[in-house]
Amino acid sequence: MSGFDKVVTSYEEALAGLEDDMTIIAGGFGLCGIPENLIKEIKRKGTKGLTIASNNAGVDGFGLGLLLEDKQIKKMIASYVGENALFEAQMMNGELEVELTPQGTLAEKMRAGGAGIPAFYTATGYGTPVGEGKEVREFDGRHYILEEALNGDFSIAKAWKADRHGNLMFRKTARNFNPMAITAGKISVVEVEEIVEVGQLDPDEIHLPGIYVNRLIQGTFEKTIEQRTVRTA
Amino acid sequence: MALTREQLAQRVAQEFQDGYYVNLGIGIPTLAANYIPSDMQVVLQSENGLLGMGPFPLEEEIDADLINAGKQTVTMVEGAAIFSSADSFGMIRGGHVDLTVLGAFEVDCQGNIASWMIPGKLIKGMGGAMDLVAGADNIIVTMTHASKSGQSKLLSECTLPLTGKGCIRRVLTDLALMDIEDGKFILRERAPGVSIEEIINLTGGKLVVPDHVPEMTF
Numbered sequence: 001m002s003g004f005d006k007v008v009t010s011y012e013e014a015l016a017g018l019e020d021d022m023t024i025i026a027g028g029f030g031l032c033g034i035p036e037n038l039i040k041e042i043k044r045k046g047t048k049g050l051t052i053a054s055n056n057a058g059v060d061g062f063g064l065g066l067l068l069e070d071k072q073i074k075k076m077i078a079s080y081v082g083e084n085a086l087f088e089a090q091m092m093n094g095e096l097e098v099e100l101t102p103q104g105t106l107a108e109k110m111r112a113g114g115a116g117i118p119a120f121y122t123a124t125g126y127g128t129p130v131g132e133g134k135e136v137r138e139f140d141g142r143h144y145i146l147e148e149a150l151n152g153d154f155s156i157a158k159a160w161k162a163d164r165h166g167n168l169m170f171r172k173t174a175r176n177f178n179p180m181a182i183t184a185g186k187i188s189v190v191e192v193e194e195i196v197e198v199g200q201l202d203p204d205e206i207h208l209p210g211i212y213v214n215r216l217i218q219g220t221f222e223k224t225i226e227q228r229t230v231r232t233a
Numbered sequence: 234m235a236l237t238r239e240q241l242a243q244r245v246a247q248e249f250q251d252g253y254y255v256n257l258g259i260g261i262p263t264l265a266a267n268y269i270p271s272d273m274q275v276v277l278q279s280e281n282g283l284l285g286m287g288p289f290p291l292e293e294e295i296d297a298d299l300i301n302a303g304k305q306t307v308t309m310v311e312g313a314a315i316f317s318s319a320d321s322f323g324m325i326r327g328g329h330v331d332l333t334v335l336g337a338f339e340v341d342c343q344g345n346i347a348s349w350m351i352p353g354k355l356i357k358g359m360g361g362a363m364d365l366v367a368g369a370d371n372i373i374v375t376m377t378h379a380s381k382s383g384q385s386k387l388l389s390e391c392t393l394p395l396t397g398k399g400c401i402r403r404v405l406t407d408l409a410l411m412d413i414e415d416g417k418f419i420l421r422e423r424a425p426g427v428s429i430e431e432i433i434n435l436t437g438g439k440l441v442v443p444d445h446v447p448e449m450t451f
Contacts, residue, residue, distance in 0.1 A: 029281045029318065030304035032297065055318070082357030083304075092355075100356070103280065104322025104364030111319040122326065123367040127398025129350070130363060143398075160298075172315055173282050174298040179317045223297035229305040231289040 006166040006216040007195060011041040014189050014217045018047055018154055021074070025110055025150060026054035026064065027157035027181035030083070030226045033174030034063045035191050037219040038156040043067055053077040053150050055106060055177050057087045062224050071095060077150070079103040083226065102130060105147050107180055112149035114183025114212065119148045155185025158221075159208070162192045163199070166213030167206045179208045188212055191219045234426045235407040236449075241375055243268045243451050244405055245334055248373055249275050256280060256325065256365060258335030259303045261375045265334060276310075278330055280361040282321045285313025302361065322361070326368040333369035335362060337376045337401075339391045342438035344401045344413045346374060347393035359396060366397030378406035378435050385437035387411070387418060408432050410449065417441050422449045 008014050015038065018024075024042075028034030039058075042050075043066045050073050057076055058065035067073050068086045075097040081087050090096035101109070102124045112120055121144035125131045135146040157178040160171035168190065170178060182188045195218045236244065241261050246268035249255065256278045257263050266288075269275050277286040279301045286301055287308035294308060301307045324330060337348040346366055349359040366372060379385050387404065404411045409432050410422040417439045423432060425448045433440060 030300060032281070032300045032304070078358060080358035080360040082355075088355060100358045102359055102363035103318065103361035104326055104368070107318035107322050124326065124364045126367065127345075128363060128395040130359070170315075172296065172298040172309075173279070173300055175315055175317055176282050177318045180319050225295070225297050225306060226300070227303065227305040228295065229289045229307075230292050230295065233291055 004165045004210065006210065006213050007164050008215050008217050011037055011217065014038065014191070014215050015041050015045065015154070017187065018042065018045065020047055021049040022047070022153040023051040023053070023151075025113070025152035025155040025181045025184045026052055027155070027176065027178030028063070029055050029173065029176035031059065031063050031224045033158050033170070033176050033178055034058070035156040035158045036063060036221055037191055038189060039064060039066055042072065043070065046070065046072070048072050049074045051075040051077070053106070053110070053152065055079050055103060057081045057084050059083050059226065060086050068096070075099065077101055077106070079106050100130070107177060109147060109150040110177065110180035110184040113151040114180060117149055119146050121145065122147055150184055152185040153187065155181045155188040157182045157188065157190045159190050159192045161194045161196065161201070162190065162216055163196050163201045163210070164216070165198050166190065166210030166216050167201055168192070168208040168210070168213065169201065169205065170207050175207065182208060183212045187214045189215045189217070191217050193221065194218065234424065236424045238264060240451060241405060241407060244410065244449055245373060245375060246270070248332060249273060250331070253331040254278055254284065254329065255332045255334070256330050256369070258362070260336050262334035262336065263303070278324070279307070280321050280325065280365070282316050282318055283309065283313065284316075285310045287313075322364050322368070325361070325364055328368060328370055330369055331371060333365050333372045334375060335365060335372070337374045337396070339386050339388055339393055340374055340376065340401055340404050341388045341391045342413055342416050342418050343390070344399040345391045346396045346401045347391040348396045350394045352394065362396050366400045372401055372403065374401055374404045376404065376406055378408040378432070383435065385435050388437040389439060408435065419443065420446050422447055424449055
C-alpha cells in the first residue's frame with residue numbers, strides 16, 4: 001500500500017489490528033450487501049468480546065451468524081434479529097447483550113458518527129422503551145429524544161466496484177447501510193467485486209469517495225439469498 | 234362477515250391516490266400493491282433503500298443484490314431509484330412518503346400503537362416500524378379487530394410496549410374502518426354484513442358511532 005492506493009491483497013492484512021473487545025460497524029441489510037469474507041476472516045482470527053453494530057445479525061451459518069458459533073460477539077446493536085436461532089438462544093441465556101435500535105435511528109447514528117455529529121434529536125422512539133432514560137426536548141410542540149452517534153474501531157463493508165483509491169460504487173439494494181458504516185469506523189475496510197485503475201470511474205457516479213476508505217480488497221461472494229420469492233410468467 | 238386478507242388489501246388500496254409514494258409493511262399491507270388501480274400511478278418505497286419496487290422476479294431475473302425490506306427478492310420498475318438506509322429514513326422521517334401502511338398488535342384511542350414486542354415472548358426487534366410511525370403523517374394500521382378469543386385490540390390504552398405515541402389516526406380492521414380523533418375511535422365504515430353492535434362489543438376504547446356508517450364496497 002502506498003500513497004492513496006488502498007488495496008490490500010489478503011484478508012489477514014485487511015483486518016490487521018483488530019483486537020478483542022473492539023467495536024465494529026458493519027454494513028448490510030439481511031444477507032444483502034454484507035461483507036461476507038471479512039466476517040469469515042474475523043471468525044478465522046477468533047477475535048472475541050466484540051461489540052457489533054449492524055442492522056441484522058445474519059442467519060445460522062452465514063454472515064454475522066458465523067461469529068456466534070464461537071461466541072465472539074459480546075454485544076449486538078441491531079434493529080431486527082429475528083432470523084437466527086443461535087442468536088435467540090445466546091440472547092435468552094444472557095451470553096449476548098442486545099441493544100435494539102430503530103432502523104432509521106441506527107442508520108443516522110452511523111451517519112452522525114462519520115460526520116462528526118455527536119448526537120441528534122429524533123421523534124423515533126419517543127414514548128416507547130427506546131426513549132427510556134434519554135433526554136427529551138420539544139421543538140414546535142413535538143417531542144424528540146436525543147440519540148448519540150456510533151463510532152467503531154473498525155468498520156467492515158461491501159461495495160460493488162472501486163478504484164484503487166477506494167472511490168466506491170454500490171449495486172442495487174446492496175448499498176443499504178454500507179456507506180454510513182464505512183464512514184463511522186476509525187479503520188474502514190471494504191471488500192468489493194471489482195477493483196479498477198484510478199481514472200476509470202466517472203467522478204460523477206461515485207457513491208462514496210475514497211477518503212472514508214482505509215483498506216480495500218477484492219473478493220468473491222456467495223451472496224446467499226434469505227427469501228427467494230419469484231413470480232411465474 | 235369479517236374481511237378476508239385480500240379484502241383488507243383491497244380496502245387499503247382504495248386509500249391510494251395518483252402520484253403517491255407509499256411504504257407498505259410486511260404481510261397484508263404488501264398485498265395492497267396487487268390492487269393499485271390501473272389508471273393510477275403509485276411508487277412503492279422499500280426502506281432498505283429503493284423507490285420504485287416492482288413485483289417478485291421471474292426465476293431467471295433473481296438478483297441477490299435486489300431485495301425488499303422483508304428480505305424477499307424483488308424487481309425494480311422503470312424510473313426506480315436506489316439510495317442508502319440513511320437517505321431512506323431521511324425521506325421517511327422528513328415526511329416525504331405520502332402513505333404508510335403497517336400492521337399492529339394493539340392500537341388505542343390516544344393514537345398509540347404497539348406492534349413490535351410481547352414481553353415474555355421472543356423479542357425480534359422493531360426494524361423500521363418506530364421510524365415509520367414517527368415520521369409519516371398519513372398512516373393506516375391494518376390489523377384484526379380482536380384476538381381469536383374475542384379480546385379487543387382497539388383499546389383505551391395499549392397494554393404492550395409502544396412502537397409510537399399518539400401517531401395513529403386511521404385503523405382498518407377485518408370489521409371496520411375507524412379514525413382516531415380527540416381520544417376516541419370514530420367508526421367510519423363497517424365490513425359488509427358486520428353489525429354496529431358487533432363492532433361496539435369488540436372495541437375496548439371509547440367509540441363514537443355516527444348516524445350513518447356505510448358498509449365497505451369493493
